[in-house]
Amino acid sequence: MSTALATAEKGSSLWADAWIKLSRNHLALFGLAVVLTLCLVSLLTPWIAPYGYEQQNLMLGASPPSAEHWLGTDVFGRDMLTRIMYGGRVSLLVGFIATAVALLIGVLWGAVAGFVGGRVDTVMMRMVDILYALPFMIFIVLLMVVFGRNIFLLFFAIGAVEWLTMARIVRGQVMSLRRQEFVEAAHSLGLSQWAIIRRHIIPNTLGPVIVYTTLTIPSVMLLEAFLSFLGLGIQPPQSSWGLLINYGVETMEEYPWLLIFPGIALSLTLFALNFLGDGLRDALDPRASKD
Amino acid sequence: MALLDVNGLKVYFHTRNGVVKAVDDVSLSVDAGKTLAIVGESGSGKSVLCYSLLDLLPKPPARIEGGVALFDGQDLLTCSKQQMRGYRGNDIAVIFQDPMTCLNPFLTIGEQLIEPLIYHRDARYGRQQARRRAIELLDEVGIAGAEARFDAYPHEFSGGMRQRVMIAMAMINEPRLLICDEPTTALDVTIQAQILRLIKNLQHTHNVAVIFISHDLGVVAGLADQILVMCAGKAMETGDAEQVFYRPESGYTKKLLAAIPEGAKSATGHARPEVPLLKIEHLKTWFGGHSAKDTIKAVDGVSFEIRQGEILGLVGESGSGKSTLGRSILRLAPVTAGQVSYAGTELTALSARQLVPWRRKMQMIFQDPYASLNPRMTVFETLAEPLLYHELADRRSVAQQVEKLMDEVGLARAYVRKYPHEFSGGQRQRIAIGRAIATKPQFIVADEPASALDVTIQAQILELILDLVDRHDLTMLFISHDLSVVRHISDRVMVMYQGKILEQNDTEPLWAEPKHSYTRQLLEAIPLADPRLERARIAAASQ
Numbered sequence: 001m002s003t004a005l006a007t008a009e010k011g012s013s014l015w016a017d018a019w020i021k022l023s024r025n026h027l028a029l030f031g032l033a034v035v036l037t038l039c040l041v042s043l044l045t046p047w048i049a050p051y052g053y054e055q056q057n058l059m060l061g062a063s064p065p066s067a068e069h070w071l072g073t074d075v076f077g078r079d080m081l082t083r084i085m086y087g088g089r090v091s092l093l094v095g096f097i098a099t100a101v102a103l104l105i106g107v108l109w110g111a112v113a114g115f116v117g118g119r120v121d122t123v124m125m126r127m128v129d130i131l132y133a134l135p136f137m138i139f140i141v142l143l144m145v146v147f148g149r150n151i152f153l154l155f156f157a158i159g160a161v162e163w164l165t166m167a168r169i170v171r172g173q174v175m176s177l178r179r180q181e182f183v184e185a186a187h188s189l190g191l192s193q194w195a196i197i198r199r200h201i202i203p204n205t206l207g208p209v210i211v212y213t214t215l216t217i218p219s220v221m222l223l224e225a226f227l228s229f230l231g232l233g234i235q236p237p238q239s240s241w242g243l244l245i246n247y248g249v250e251t252m253e254e255y256p257w258l259l260i261f262p263g264i265a266l267s268l269t270l271f272a273l274n275f276l277g278d279g280l281r282d283a284l285d286p287r288a289s290k291d
Numbered sequence: 292m293a294l295l296d297v298n299g300l301k302v303y304f305h306t307r308n309g310v311v312k313a314v315d316d317v318s319l320s321v322d323a324g325k326t327l328a329i330v331g332e333s334g335s336g337k338s339v340l341c342y343s344l345l346d347l348l349p350k351p352p353a354r355i356e357g358g359v360a361l362f363d364g365q366d367l368l369t370c371s372k373q374q375m376r377g378y379r380g381n382d383i384a385v386i387f388q389d390p391m392t393c394l395n396p397f398l399t400i401g402e403q404l405i406e407p408l409i410y411h412r413d414a415r416y417g418r419q420q421a422r423r424r425a426i427e428l429l430d431e432v433g434i435a436g437a438e439a440r441f442d443a444y445p446h447e448f449s450g451g452m453r454q455r456v457m458i459a460m461a462m463i464n465e466p467r468l469l470i471c472d473e474p475t476t477a478l479d480v481t482i483q484a485q486i487l488r489l490i491k492n493l494q495h496t497h498n499v500a501v502i503f504i505s506h507d508l509g510v511v512a513g514l515a516d517q518i519l520v521m522c523a524g525k526a527m528e529t530g531d532a533e534q535v536f537y538r539p540e541s542g543y544t545k546k547l548l549a550a551i552p553e554g555a556k557s558a559t560g561h562a563r564p565e566v567p568l569l570k571i572e573h574l575k576t577w578f579g580g581h582s583a584k585d586t587i588k589a590v591d592g593v594s595f596e597i598r599q600g601e602i603l604g605l606v607g608e609s610g611s612g613k614s615t616l617g618r619s620i621l622r623l624a625p626v627t628a629g630q631v632s633y634a635g636t637e638l639t640a641l642s643a644r645q646l647v648p649w650r651r652k653m654q655m656i657f658q659d660p661y662a663s664l665n666p667r668m669t670v671f672e673t674l675a676e677p678l679l680y681h682e683l684a685d686r687r688s689v690a691q692q693v694e695k696l697m698d699e700v701g702l703a704r705a706y707v708r709k710y711p712h713e714f715s716g717g718q719r720q721r722i723a724i725g726r727a728i729a730t731k732p733q734f735i736v737a738d739e740p741a742s743a744l745d746v747t748i749q750a751q752i753l754e755l756i757l758d759l760v761d762r763h764d765l766t767m768l769f770i771s772h773d774l775s776v777v778r779h780i781s782d783r784v785m786v787m788y789q790g791k792i793l794e795q796n797d798t799e800p801l802w803a804e805p806k807h808s809y810t811r812q813l814l815e816a817i818p819l820a821d822p823r824l825e826r827a828r829i830a831a832a833s834q
Contacts, residue, residue, distance in 0.1 A: 014667050014668070014672075017669075055511055078741075148547060180662050180663075180665050181657040181658075181659060181662040181663035182616075182658070182662065182664050182665045184623055184655070184663075185655065185663055185723070185726065185727075186665075186676075187623055188621055188623055188650060188653070188654060188655045189676070189677045189680060189681075189730065190646070190647040190648075190649075190650030190651060190680070190681070191676075191680060191727075195680070199668075199676070200665050203665075203667045203668075204665070204666065204667055206667075225539060228691075284667070285667075286666060286669075286710035286712065287666060287710070287712045
């Protein structure tokens, strides 16, 4: 075997090439680093947090940032840094798991509906329409009432709402891809339906899917805050960024740091995810320029 | 003095990756009532040249770096935007290649036709007058029932009719120069012949100068007085038609002329036994429709045999069902009724799963090399996929096999890691051919494999196909709308029209003695790449 081919073989898959391209994109790498750091901090929070998340110091009240409490304390005298760290655990978990649920269901549902077409497509997409039409608050409240309040149910409930748009996006993409000649060529090679979906269809829908995913994560985080605010999600003393921001807004004029720091945490995540998403989209498109 | 005199025109594109000299020091001139043909392959700069005259290029990246273009003594390159607007449409009109995309689908063709009359020439025409003038012109370009068709929308016209409307639109302000940018490339051969005749007639009656851009020397042979051959932005040769065809000076022109598929297939020597490999009986593929009215009978009861080792040509115009027939044989399109048997096995009775081992033996080469390759798979992945899927290679030997395939279709091994978009059309088609022969098939359906390519590349691909068929003892159904190509490559030919096969015969006898009147019509419409013969034929046809 020639050496040219030996080296070629190693990196000649879409994902390997994508990684090489991504590693040249500084903005995307920065995004990736921020996301990874945030995940790591969340993971280690119980051990590295300066205070306990329930630990109150009513004497302190809402104090501005100081040497003991870097980001200040809230009205109950709880350390803000600690609360943001613990809140991040919930927010990131909701963001990633609910989005992953949405991604998995949405991409598969859309790909199958678009690829098989005909009556299957009609039935599948009418189901999506019906779920769209259902007011999702009622849906979630029903779920909570039937199954009791549970953080994983919350993930599932949010994911179950967010996948609808994903399914529609993917279906549209697949419908146009299905008629392409390279898919026909795959048929004529005798590839199974599933192999065609996996190897030829899904990789070609990645661009819009990735962009929509990076938009979904922050919106899921805000949705969680909304649900928690209604008393359907996380309950104090547990916390999440969304909840912290909600409380921060109420006391914005007297104690701005209660709003600013959780806000920064959320925006930083959002930025990082957007950079990473754009980078991934370009990296996974061989047609995007290499430099 | 010539009507248009272009001297030393240079148009460069300033891109991030450097300067592209799209048009590099080209001169030309056209007299009133004469035709100049600009011939060249894609990317030769022939369209850029004409668009730069009308200031239709995006600037930047395009920039005119030098030269003059005198139209009636006025320099088009330096005139003001206002003057240019005056020239466009009034004095110089353009007909574009694709009549489908050049008409606004939301306006009736009448509305679009009278637009230039009402908005140009200081609105000398009133609405009623403009309408009358437009109907006159529609009549002149051969639209039957012009009065009634005036209020029809573009989608109600066929491709050829739309091109006639486009021509009427171009002619409505009595231009003195008509630029035709590949006006017949998207059309069927019989329609092409009609449109070419129409342009020629209009030129005589209105005494307009024509610049006719084409990639096909055959098309311009009967039409052109002067020919300019371009390649990579440079003028390779200029001269009157006879000189360029009969006494070409530049090597490139000679190459172009040699690449035109002409004459019969050279005999392969060894006589083959006439064993049928595929037997198609009463095959029907109908699409859609709950009622009989909206059913499209793409393939409507055809029966024929494909013999072991032959190339069977299938010709027909667009919409004749020839592609659907090819796909139905491979079960890529649903078969409504009828049988396809392959070496004695009834394929139509098999389920998708049972069909898999047969898929290996039957492959397809597609028309559009830009759509037939997965843009997210490298050459290696594309070629390795069939090998691995059908277990013709394992992980260790696959690299070697892919290398062998690349050698076979004439691709450099170093390209193995590249993605499809990094290749030219011809190279892509080579990849697609490599994929088709990867499974060592016995039978290949080639659906217009060379139609999207330039003529010199087309010649190379056809040669590759002939070579592979010979080397691997392949049987092929070769689908094409281009009769010269089919004649050049096939042993036998079938003519298809509206889902039915009208005639089939060995290639040369069919050419010599077409039995069906439609076949005769098709054969007569082929433009000959020979100015004297072609002119004589047009003259004979118009009598």
